[in-house]
Amino acid sequence: MLTASVGDSLLARGMAQMGPMDIHHLGRLLLHAPFNPFVASGIVLLIGFFAAYTTALSWADLTFVMPATAFGYVVIALLGRFWLHEHLSVTRCIGIALIVCAVGFVAGGPSRTEHPQLDAIDAGLGPL
Amino acid sequence: MTITSALSPTLHIWLSIGFVAVLAVCGEVLIAAGMRQLGDLDDIRAVSGLSGAIVAVITNFRFVTGALCMAANFFAMLYALSIANLSLAGPAIAALTYIGNAFAAKLFLREKVDRRRWLATVFVAAGVFLLTR
Numbered sequence: 001m002l003t004a005s006v007g008d009s010l011l012a013r014g015m016a017q018m019g020p021m022d023i024h025h026l027g028r029l030l031l032h033a034p035f036n037p038f039v040a041s042g043i044v045l046l047i048g049f050f051a052a053y054t055t056a057l058s059w060a061d062l063t064f065v066m067p068a069t070a071f072g073y074v075v076i077a078l079l080g081r082f083w084l085h086e087h088l089s090v091t092r093c094i095g096i097a098l099i100v101c102a103v104g105f106v107a108g109g110p111s112r113t114e115h116p117q118l119d120a121i122d123a124g125l126g127p128l
Numbered sequence: 129m130t131i132t133s134a135l136s137p138t139l140h141i142w143l144s145i146g147f148v149a150v151l152a153v154c155g156e157v158l159i160a161a162g163m164r165q166l167g168d169l170d171d172i173r174a175v176s177g178l179s180g181a182i183v184a185v186i187t188n189f190r191f192v193t194g195a196l197c198m199a200a201n202f203f204a205m206l207y208a209l210s211i212a213n214l215s216l217a218g219p220a221i222a223a224l225t226y227i228g229n230a231f232a233a234k235l236f237l238r239e240k241v242d243r244r245r246w247l248a249t250v251f252v253a254a255g256v257f258l259l260t261r
Contacts, residue, residue, distance in 0.1 A: 058169040063248075
């Protein structure tokens with residue numbers, strides 16, 4: 001959760017440093033963006049997130065994992081408030097409350113629902 | 129006159145945001161399908177070790193296709209962030225991706241998205257939208 005949110009923030013900062021990109025110069029984007037320290041750090045953190053995320057998907061449903069990982073947004077907002085002393089508006093507090101409720105909803109249910117039909121397909125017993 | 133210059137800036141931004149969200153949904157659904165096909169990675173690691181688990185993952189066709197979609201999503205997101213403010217692109221992409229994933233999981237992964245999970249998805253989309261504005 002933390003790696004995804006911090007990684008996205010680093011990417012945003014790195015891309016802001018690089019300035020606007022034109023769609024006809026995507027080569028410049030591909031060649032130069034990964035060498036920006038902020039973009040590179042963001043990529044490393046997002047790779048860590050991806051490994052943890054795929055592992056979770058091997059034993060849980062996508063509709064369980066997605067809302068659960070959204071709790072990272074709350075962590076970042078609280079870090080900003082108590083570590084960076086940023087202002088936390090009422091709107092953001094409502095956003096935090098909604099995400100906490102959402103995580104509570106999915107955490108109270110099963111992590112995985114049964115998929116007999118697709119499990120049979122995955123086992124090679126039927127067409128995709 | 130190029131296609132991008134013919135579009136209004138607002139439409140250009142929203143098309144970019146929509147494209148990023150579609151790539152994210154495709155990638156996540158394909159990766160989830162691939163990981164479900166493989167089964168619990170902890171079980172694979174217990175039998176074949178970490179290298180065996182990595183090989184199993186990176187040789188799964190669905191996973192690789194999904195990862196390619198996510199790679200395309202990554203560069204599309206960089207492009208979107210270069211033309212749109214993070215305060216707009218961030219919440220819009222996140223909200224569209226959460227809602228799109230719930231529909232795609234129900235349609236393609238046939239997950240049983242009950243009322244609890246629909247509520248969670250809508251709450252997260254709304255919460256992220258409010259939090260990042």
